[in-house]
Amino acid sequence: MNVLEFTIPVAHDQSVIVQEDAMPYFYPYLHRHNEAQLIWILEGEGTLIAGTDIHTFNSNDIFLLGANQPHLFKSNPDYFSAESNKQIRSVMVFFNPYGNLAPLFQLPEMVSLLAFIRQHSGGFKLPATYVTAVSQLILAIQTATDAERITRFIELLTNLYQFNSKFTPLSAAALTQVSENEGIRISNIYNYVMHNLDKAITLDDIAHKANLTPPAFCRYFKKHTGSTFITFLNQLRVNEACKKLTSGKDEAVAMIAYGCGFNSITNFNRIFKDVTGVSPREYLNHYKGNY
Template sequence: MKIQKEIIEFEDGKSFKLFSPSLKNCFFWHYHPEIELVYVEAVSGIRHIGKDISGFTESDLLLIGSNVPHLNFDYGIQTECWQMVLQMRENFLQNTIVPVPEFEKIKLLLERSYLGLSFYGETKKLIVEKLHLLRKKSSIDSLLGLIEILQILAESEEVKELNSEDTRIKWFLNDKIRMGTIYDYIHENYDKKPNVNEIAKIVSLSTPAFCRYFKKQTDMTFTDFVNNYRINQARIFLLKESSITEVCFQVGFESISYFNKLFKQHVGETPSEFRKKHLNKIDRSIEINNF
């Protein structure tokens, strides 16, 4: 599960590609020089872009800059999940956008995408509609459609920056300690008892030095980071048949009361409220699809 460079191939005569990947059972921690727009639809999932690891519910629309490490957004999702991924050629910004003065806002948007941008509200709704239409357009019309999408995103205020600093692959590879090694350890041990002394030893640091390093890299303590990861996993497991108590222990917590308290702090609702709300949405969706 070390970080991988993804090699993206494009059709001749195409500036971008639009497709719907599915990698549910694959931990694909990767990067590529192409800028990417991702729409993912799922009851609950985890987004991991650069330093940011956070959860999403129902759907997410993300613009990911060149060479920013990220995890596939359907990883570990046990319910239905669907994605649309739009990848622009590596030279798209320099060759297509930069030379045209009218594209100044788009240029600034794409340059800022290295932070990882999450769009919401009416912007997300509109862009999803435009992406669906893009599939049906001819070659030149699809390019104009992409420009329209980027212009809408560039002018939107319904956006959140996921990282506060540069986390492109150069930052990761120049770092003496690969954050990927730490992420791998947490991913493998979050449901057990991740030990800060053990991971510090793995990356050849004293425990105090590791704690300082980890806080600097993630803006969280190791314990807070692990708990955040556990809560995001719990949101996925809560939508399966396990009870809330079973989920609590499944993700590594030993106290139901502490799990409930922490879950509400992170998600804004209790595990039972979260489950009831989103299972009702799943049931309604099934009813509509079967009608």
């Protein structure tokens, strides 16, 4: 995966950095940074791309993103409307276990926590059961100062370590280093696709957006993402369909299928099952059974 390098605003007197954002929508480019990032989404909905994998995010979700892991929190299309009064709010904890904190993690007592961080270099989503406890620890770090902040940070990691068996990686994709221009080009492709999921997207269209011929685009996309463009497009469309199926609006399955860019119900059902392992109806029944 090739991505835009991004340097967070670093407080030189802090090894654990807490940042709170309130904006119309999330930062719109695929990027990565040296720091691992624990993010608590207080308000906002959309699609998370982590490595080469696609996930849905909602208010009160908590994710860990590994150091140098490519990611993009893409707010839903309605956040970009000129008439929108929506906003996103999040609190993030940034830390670099191989930077200023390296001496801390070299202590014998920290071996298990460093192993935990390395184990989850592909990131994870925190199960809902633990959100209340972890969000309180994030707030404690945010209000702490000096040495107390490190103490609270270790307490946070210790709690996450205790929940370890419940986590599923967000992504296992390998990472490569690329130029800023390449990262922006990939981001622009992703942005175009996510803003036009409800429309027919031809290979000619997307290749033109990338200033490539269709054969060259196919090679480029596969090389830089590890996935074919059609696979990526289908995953995004199915992810959008899953969000609509579980939105509580009781839209007809056919309307959801066409609204996510599928040209027939048969095609939608086949691709949905290929991506999720179940039919749209089975997916919805399973979701309702958990609530």
